[in-house]
Amino acid sequence: xxxxxxxxxEILLEVRDLQKHFKKGGNAIxxxxxxxxxxxxGETLGIVGESGCGKSTxxxxxxxxxxxxxxxxWFEGNDISKFSNTQLRKLRKDIQIIFQDPFGSxxxxxxxxxxxxxxxxxxxIVPKAEELRFIQDLLRKVGLNANHYWSYPHKFSGGQxxxxxxxxxxxxxxxxxxxxxxxxxxxxxxxxxxxNLLKKLKREFGLTYIFISHDLSVVKHISDxxxxxxxxxxVELAGKKEIYNNPxxxxxxxxxxxxxxxxxxxxxxxxxxxxxxxxxxxxPSGCHFHTRCPNAIAECKVNVPKFRDMSDNxxxxxxxVRNDNLVLEGSR
Amino acid sequence: MMEQVQKxxxxxxxxxxxxxRLMKEMLQRLLENKxxxxxxxxxxxxxxxxxxxxxxxxxxxxxxxxxxxxxxxxAAHWFxxxxxxxxxxxxxxxxxxxSLKAGxxxxxxxxxxxxxxxxxxxxxxxxxxxxxxxxxxxAMLSFPPLVLALTLVAVFGAGLENAMIAIxxxxxxxxxxxxxxxxxxxxxxxxxxxxxxxxLPSWRILFIHILPNTIxxxxxxxxxxxxxxxxxxxxxxxxxxGTQPPTPSWGSMLSTGQGYLEQAPWLGLFPGLFIFxxxxxxxxxxxxxxxxFDSKLK
Numbered sequence: 001x002x003x004x005x006x007x008x009x010e011i012l013l014e015v016r017d018l019q020k021h022f023k024k025g026g027n028a029i030x031x032x033x034x035x036x037x038x039x040x041x042g043e044t045l046g047i048v049g050e051s052g053c054g055k056s057t058x059x060x061x062x063x064x065x066x067x068x069x070x071x072x073x074w075f076e077g078n079d080i081s082k083f084s085n086t087q088l089r090k091l092r093k094d095i096q097i098i099f100q101d102p103f104g105s106x107x108x109x110x111x112x113x114x115x116x117x118x119x120x121x122x123x124x125i126v127p128k129a130e131e132l133r134f135i136q137d138l139l140r141k142v143g144l145n146a147n148h149y150w151s152y153p154h155k156f157s158g159g160q161x162x163x164x165x166x167x168x169x170x171x172x173x174x175x176x177x178x179x180x181x182x183x184x185x186x187x188x189x190x191x192x193x194x195x196n197l198l199k200k201l202k203r204e205f206g207l208t209y210i211f212i213s214h215d216l217s218v219v220k221h222i223s224d225x226x227x228x229x230x231x232x233x234x235v236e237l238a239g240k241k242e243i244y245n246n247p248x249x250x251x252x253x254x255x256x257x258x259x260x261x262x263x264x265x266x267x268x269x270x271x272x273x274x275x276x277x278x279x280x281x282x283x284p285s286g287c288h289f290h291t292r293c294p295n296a297i298a299e300c301k302v303n304v305p306k307f308r309d310m311s312d313n314x315x316x317x318x319x320x321v322r323n324d325n326l327v328l329e330g331s332r
Numbered sequence: 333m334m335e336q337v338q339k340x341x342x343x344x345x346x347x348x349x350x351x352x353r354l355m356k357e358m359l360q361r362l363l364e365n366k367x368x369x370x371x372x373x374x375x376x377x378x379x380x381x382x383x384x385x386x387x388x389x390x391x392x393x394x395x396x397x398x399x400x401x402x403x404x405x406x407a408a409h410w411f412x413x414x415x416x417x418x419x420x421x422x423x424x425x426x427x428x429x430x431s432l433k434a435g436x437x438x439x440x441x442x443x444x445x446x447x448x449x450x451x452x453x454x455x456x457x458x459x460x461x462x463x464x465x466x467x468x469x470x471a472m473l474s475f476p477p478l479v480l481a482l483t484l485v486a487v488f489g490a491g492l493e494n495a496m497i498a499i500x501x502x503x504x505x506x507x508x509x510x511x512x513x514x515x516x517x518x519x520x521x522x523x524x525x526x527x528x529x530x531x532l533p534s535w536r537i538l539f540i541h542i543l544p545n546t547i548x549x550x551x552x553x554x555x556x557x558x559x560x561x562x563x564x565x566x567x568x569x570x571x572x573x574g575t576q577p578p579t580p581s582w583g584s585m586l587s588t589g590q591g592y593l594e595q596a597p598w599l600g601l602f603p604g605l606f607i608f609x610x611x612x613x614x615x616x617x618x619x620x621x622x623x624x625f626d627s628k629l630k
């Protein structure tokens with residue numbers, strides 16, 4: 001662990017070599033296969049990757065909705081992967097999640113008020129007499145109306161439902177919220193509203209987000225740092241500007257070169273990866289990416305690359321990549 | 333932190349008590365459904381008959397009159413008389429008690445056993461669920477229901493009480509199956525995951541979140557099962573294993589009527605008609621109740 005400086009923000013969450021394997025027949029689906037990173041208090045960490053790369057599973061494992069196969073999750077100095085059910089129930093107050101599906105994530109048979117009241121009461125957030133006012137305040141803060149307290153979820157649009165989900169996450173006054181594709185199911189115009197709401201709430205409540213999405217522009221909009229996942233591994237992690245301007249890992253490069261450019265200029269290099277993403281049932285040996293990597297050398301088939309710091313907290317999981325790009329960076 | 337209260341916002345529970353408003357809405361939904369209203373009215377009438385048969389019956393249901401055997405329906409005997417000269421109308425009325433009791437109590441037994449076991453089995457899964465509970469239900473479902481009920485009654489001994497227990501046990505596995513399947517489907521949904529992420533305990537998730545979402549098919553199944561139980565009780569009575577004479581039951585009356593279909597068709601017609609009406613109205617009413625709970629249908 002690095003020495004903490006006075007000015008450096010405190011580390012809220014640390015994930016160490018996290019693994020989650022699902023058994024299927026004799027094989028194991030390695031959804032998350034050894035991920036380590038830290039989240040500082042007050043930042044937004046974006047996680048991108050194509051579908052099936054294990055980003056949602058990782059979110060659920062961090063939350064301990066799924067038990068990790070291996071590895072540790074440290075939250076505020078405690079290894080929560082070792083927590084008992086009773087301890088976990090209290091922990092739910094600190095870590096919350098917002099799901100993707102605005103229709104499936106709300107109980108159709110409970111009014112918004114009943115749903116929120118249940119949680120507020122269970123965690124004894126406010127005295128009973130103040131519950132109604134507290135929840136109505138909360139509804140206004142997420143851009144709903146106090147009268148929505150009495151309504152059923154089916155009366156709301158997708159964006160409004162996602163606001164209800166946000167209110168539910170906020171009801172317990174959490175420190176960390178995992179947004180699992182929180183805006184992916186919404187229209188673009190509504191996406192922007194929800195993203196801005198999340199930003200506003202982050203300032204107001206001093207929240208920390210882990211923002212999981214497959215949408216590169218959404219992640220760029222909201223994140224401070226961005227991590228890129230491929231087949232259960234984190235391949236690159238760096239500050240937002242750094243990673244978007246200077247991606248080092250060949251997968252990240254290919255991924256970001258696919259972002260359309262609105263300037264109209266012909267893109268110099270659009271890298272198209274060959275082949276399909278391998279099945280998580282049958283993960284390639286060595287570096288998971290070597291089957292599709294344009295820079296792969298013989299060693300990549302054998303050696304599992306280390307997640308190393310190339311410069312100034314720019315982590316890359318590739319043994320081939322050199323600091324050459326950093327030299328190029330200067331001349332750019 | 334307090335924000336301004338906007339115009340028209342309800343900020344006190346006293347202003348409009350929401351639960352009453354919701355119940356009103358639900359009742360309104362039920363009343364708009366004409367078929368359900370008809371079914372409900374008939375069900376209530378039948379329950380009244382079952383509770384107070386003496387008020388409606390015109391004759392004693394056991395008194396035999398050998399001077400008036402197999403009399404067709406007339407002003408004196410509205411439904412005619414049976415082979416022993418008993419007033420059929422009064423017997424049908426008294427039979428409602430037996431039939432409804434058999435239907436309700438056996439389905440009650442089936443739900444009482446099947447609901448909790450099915451819910452726990454579906455929610456917690458594991459070895460218990462896969463290898464014990466599901467295999468037992470498989471074994472029970474592989475028997476024709478009437479044969480199983482017959483076997484059980486043969487073991488317990490004849491009589492209405494034992495018949496009801498046997499029917500209840502025979503109906504249990506289908507409830508267990510249905511409920512387990514519903515819970516299994518719902519436990520993976522995001523709203524359940526969200527409830528777990530909120531730290532709510534399993535029993536609350538099961539009974540406050542999952543159960544209300546699975547209630548619709550359970551109600552439908554229960555109303556169908558009441559109908560099936562009434563018919564099964566009738567069959568058992570027909571075979572002499574259910575209601576013992578002279579207590580009237582629609583089933584035993586129907587089976588007696590079978591022997592007189594040509595000379596005295598009313599003997600089979602009226603008990604059969606009552607079984608039909610009862611089963612139909614309970615089903616219609618059940619459908620209405622299901623729709624009433626369905627907040628999406630508005």
